[in-house]
Amino acid sequence: MIETHAHIYSDDYNEDRDAMLERAWNTGIEQIWMPNCDHSTIPGMLELAEQFPGKCLPMIGLHPTYVKEDFEKELLIMEEWLDKYPFIAVGEIGMDLFWDVTFKEQQEKAFLYQCKLARKHNLWIDIHSRNAFWETVNLIEELADPALKGIFHCFTGTLDEANKAIELGFKLGIGGVATFKNGGLDKVLPFVDLEHLVLETDAPYLAPVPYRGKRNEVAYIDLVAQRVADLKHISKQEVITATTANAKQMLQKTI
Template sequence: MIETHAHIYDEQFAEDRDAILQRARSGGIQEIWMPNCDQHTIPGMMQLAEKYPDFCFPMMGLHPCYVHAGFEQELRIVEEWLNRKSFIAIGEIGMDLYWDKTFRDQQEEAFRIQCQLALKHNLWIDIHSRNAFWETVHLIEEIANPKLKGIFHCFVGNLDEANKAIELGFKLGIGGVATFKNGGLDKVLPHLDLQHIVLETDSPYLAPVPYRGKRNEPSYLELVAQRVGDLMHRPKVEIITQTTRTAQSLLTRHKAGSIKFL
């Protein structure tokens, strides 16, 4: 399995990170993809990428919840890193209108700029779109470049939203919410083609049942795979095989395991 979205560098893992990574390996995880948040999360993320170069793969980007008045300086740091090191994607980027709408205009501009960086560096984008799916879609359509591809991370939308994301050429990142009783994905996943889905945990957040409310970790990805299989009426092994193949297809610039840190 490929864990397509985990903040494994988060301080919640400080005391037992190596053990968690070992559990992930033992549980069938072959790669963990790490989205960045802002300049302060880069050092920890890059340390993991260098310690586990065949296992922990970094993205580079500015998370919308970290976009403030001085976001341009953050984006300069993002671009500096993109020019110095190799990354698998630009992420996580997007829009978040759930917590605070104060910097909505800045979020939009940061997204536009980072999409252009993705196109420049031939990378896919990892999208965060909480309470802002259609706003994010509007920006993608405004950019109107068919080479812009990626994942709608933590997808929890309805069938119309799922079909729109797929129409734009994006994959749907499915995580622990699929296991929630009222998560809503039971009304969506049965109607989708498996080739449009990838798996994630968003660790340490959104742990699947039966760990809901506790710290999430990549080894729980198997629970997500099982739930997706149940909802789509497919065996878990088929879910794992196809979602892994789909995730690998995103790595247009770097084949898995080939990233070199200069």
């Protein structure tokens, strides 16, 4: 399996990161893709990339909830790193209007700028979109660049939203929310072809049932794969085979 979105550099793992990663490898994880948040998360992320070459793969980007008054300085840092390091994607980037809309305009500018950076470097984008799906879609359509592709990370939307993301050429990142009783994906995943899905945990956040509310970790992706299989009435191995192939297809865009 390929874990397409996990913050394994998080301080949540400072006491047992090696053991957590060992559990991941033992679960059958081939690679862990690491999204960035802002300048402060880059050192820890790249340290893991160097420690596990070819297995822990970093992205670079400014997370929307980290977009503040100084976002332009942060974007310059991201741009400088893109010029000197082989990242697999620009992410995680996007819009988050759940907690605070104070910096909505700045988030929009940051997203558009980073989309253009991704195209400049021939990379795909990893999108964080919370309470802002259609706002994010509008920005993508404003760019009007059919070559811009990526993943809607932690997709929790409706079937209409899933179809729109797919129409734009994006994959859907499916994580622990798929296991939640009222997560809503039981009304979506049965109607979405496997070719459009990749698996993730967003660890240490959004742990799947039965660990909901506790610290998430990469090994729990196995529970997500099983849930997708159950919803689609197919075997877990079919889910793993297809989603791993989809992830590798994304990775080929950067090689």
